[in-house]
Amino acid sequence: MTLEPGPRVxxxxxxxxxxxxxxxWPGPDGEPVRIDRPVVAVCRCLxxxxxxxxxxxxxFGASSPKD
Amino acid sequence: xxxxxxRGPYSGWVRRRMLGMDAGRAPxxxxxxxxxxxxxxxxxLWMLYEVHFQGFEExxxxxxxxxxxxxxxxxxxxxxxxxxxxxxxxxxxxxxxARIVDGLRDLIAQAPDPGLARFLQxxxxxxxxxxxxxxxxxYHLKEADAHSFVLPRVRGGxxxxxxxxxxxxxxxxRVDRLHQDLFAKALIACGLDGQYxxxxxxxxxxxxxSSNALSLFCLHRRHRGAALGHLAxxxxxxxxxxxxxxxxxxxxxxxxxxFDYFDEHVEADAVHEQIAVTDLCGALVVHEPELATDxxxxxxVCLQLGARADQALLDRWAGETGPRWEVA
Numbered sequence: 001m002t003l004e005p006g007p008r009v010x011x012x013x014x015x016x017x018x019x020x021x022x023x024x025w026p027g028p029d030g031e032p033v034r035i036d037r038p039v040v041a042v043c044r045c046l047x048x049x050x051x052x053x054x055x056x057x058x059x060f061g062a063s064s065p066k067d
Numbered sequence: 068x069x070x071x072x073x074r075g076p077y078s079g080w081v082r083r084r085m086l087g088m089d090a091g092r093a094p095x096x097x098x099x100x101x102x103x104x105x106x107x108x109x110x111x112l113w114m115l116y117e118v119h120f121q122g123f124e125e126x127x128x129x130x131x132x133x134x135x136x137x138x139x140x141x142x143x144x145x146x147x148x149x150x151x152x153x154x155x156x157x158x159x160x161x162x163x164x165a166r167i168v169d170g171l172r173d174l175i176a177q178a179p180d181p182g183l184a185r186f187l188q189x190x191x192x193x194x195x196x197x198x199x200x201x202x203x204x205x206y207h208l209k210e211a212d213a214h215s216f217v218l219p220r221v222r223g224g225x226x227x228x229x230x231x232x233x234x235x236x237x238x239x240x241r242v243d244r245l246h247q248d249l250f251a252k253a254l255i256a257c258g259l260d261g262q263y264x265x266x267x268x269x270x271x272x273x274x275x276x277s278s279n280a281l282s283l284f285c286l287h288r289r290h291r292g293a294a295l296g297h298l299a300x301x302x303x304x305x306x307x308x309x310x311x312x313x314x315x316x317x318x319x320x321x322x323x324x325x326f327d328y329f330d331e332h333v334e335a336d337a338v339h340e341q342i343a344v345t346d347l348c349g350a351l352v353v354h355e356p357e358l359a360t361d362x363x364x365x366x367x368v369c370l371q372l373g374a375r376a377d378q379a380l381l382d383r384w385a386g387e388t389g390p391r392w393e394v395a
Contacts, residue, residue, distance in 0.1 A: 016341065054337040057307065
């Protein structure tokens with residue numbers, strides 16, 4: 001059996017990053033935020049009201065997410 | 068759950084048959100034009116589907132495969148499917164040729180929204196909020212169950228993606244995070260009954276029709292494309308309304324369990340949306356391109372019937388049939 005290497009990150013087209021297998025992620029103030037879900041969506045458009053997490057707000061407005 | 072009360076000849080016939088009574092001759096097929104608004108027909112269909120989920124206390128378990136009930140289900144399903152195929156068909160056709168992910172996102176961006184979530188966020192009183200919870204319990208107490216029927220009908224990456232969404236819906240390994248139980252806790256905290264199926268007797272036709280469309284798609288293998296399209300549309304139109312509804316629960320100072328249920332869905336469904344659109348529907352259509360139209364059908368039906376159910380509640384609270392949102 002081989003161990004999975006660290007978190008797996010997938011960028012969604014015009015949407016968030018999907019992060020699997022992470023136990024924390026940097027919050028808006030740089031402090032790590034604890035993760036208790038197997039998969040989280042990390043906001044890339046910075047318009048979410050729950051940064052660092054996606055809340056679906058990117059669907060309003062045409063601009064592409066920026067890294 | 069217990070068998071719902073009869074609301075007319077259709078649900079009455081199904082109820083008698085499920086109780087093992089002499090039900091006599093089954094009613095003739097309903098008219099497609101009126102069946103979405105007919106609570107009797109929609110309840111009959113809801114009961115016929117329910118035997119494949121938790122079933123009814125008073126009925127024999129074997130009625131799931133009772134040939135008379137299955138035949139009658141088909142009598143109702145044929146016109147029901149006709150109605151669903153008509154829902155938004157002109158909107159859907161040109162998109163079938165585009166990339167499925169774009170087609171879905173277009174549909175979702177134009178989803179009809181009667182404004183129920185905004186109303187709950189800003190204006191609803193506690194009675195209206197409770198009324199909303201009771202209606203939605205018809206679906207939320209069996210949340211995600213229908214889509215589990217689709218798992219053996221898909222393969223490879225599509226199966227993995229569907230299982231990933233379902234795992235989350237079913238609590239991601241934690242019994243205290245099972246979404247359908249979170250909803251039951253919210254009901255109980257409000258002084259309501261959290262028992263499965265408890266409020267089906269007071270469910271309106273639009274709420275039942277919305278649940279029935281999902282069951283139709285998920286219980287027929289040939290509708291697997293529509294089942295996944297439905298999931299993509301549902302998840303993609305959930306995060307923002309759930310945030311509004313959770314704020315409404317806070318405004319009304321409802322028990323924290325209500326806030327928790329809707330708050331959980333803001334982040335969870337933002338994840339499910341991405342998986343459902345790309346990894347489920349996108350990948351399904353790569354493997355089975357002929358299912359593209361069905362994926363869009365499922366999405367359109369989800370959005371349109373969801374909007375009808377929202378409008379029905381707003382109408383009821385307005386005490387009148389105000390400006391109605393019409394099925395295209």
